[in-house]
Amino acid sequence: MQGFAGFMWLLSIALILFSxxxxxxxxxxxxxxxxxxxxxxxxxxxxxxxxxxxxxxIFNILSFLPIIGLIATIVYMVDVRPALRGMSGxxxxxxxxxxxxxxxGPYNGGR
Numbered sequence: 001m002q003g004f005a006g007f008m009w010l011l012s013i014a015l016i017l018f019s020x021x022x023x024x025x026x027x028x029x030x031x032x033x034x035x036x037x038x039x040x041x042x043x044x045x046x047x048x049x050x051x052x053x054x055x056x057x058i059f060n061i062l063s064f065l066p067i068i069g070l071i072a073t074i075v076y077m078v079d080v081r082p083a084l085r086g087m088s089g090x091x092x093x094x095x096x097x098x099x100x101x102x103x104x105g106p107y108n109g110g111r
Contacts, residue, residue: 012061015070019056022073022081023049029084037083045080048072 026049031042039045052069059065 008061012056012066015061015066016053016056018077019049019053019069019073022076023053025081026076033084033087034080036087037080039080039083045076049076 023046026042026045029042034040034042034045049072052072055065055069
């Protein structure tokens, strides 16, 4: 029984860290990126992820509320975060373009 309790404790810590990371990530994204990606608003996601984080801190993982918070966090991480990264150019590309780059490469002013 002690092994199960230890596993559940580790699982709850992982859930708290996961929701905390999502909350911090949502807080650091720009407001206009949410509107451009058509993914609700920044305050909406901050409230949802903040509630999920607090619920994960307060309630036992065997309760249904942390499961709902986990679902909200997964939706943010799988759907919203990639769309926001695409809007703000936060992809892991080795090539960093300038603001004058077009879809076919850098714009050189017709030279």
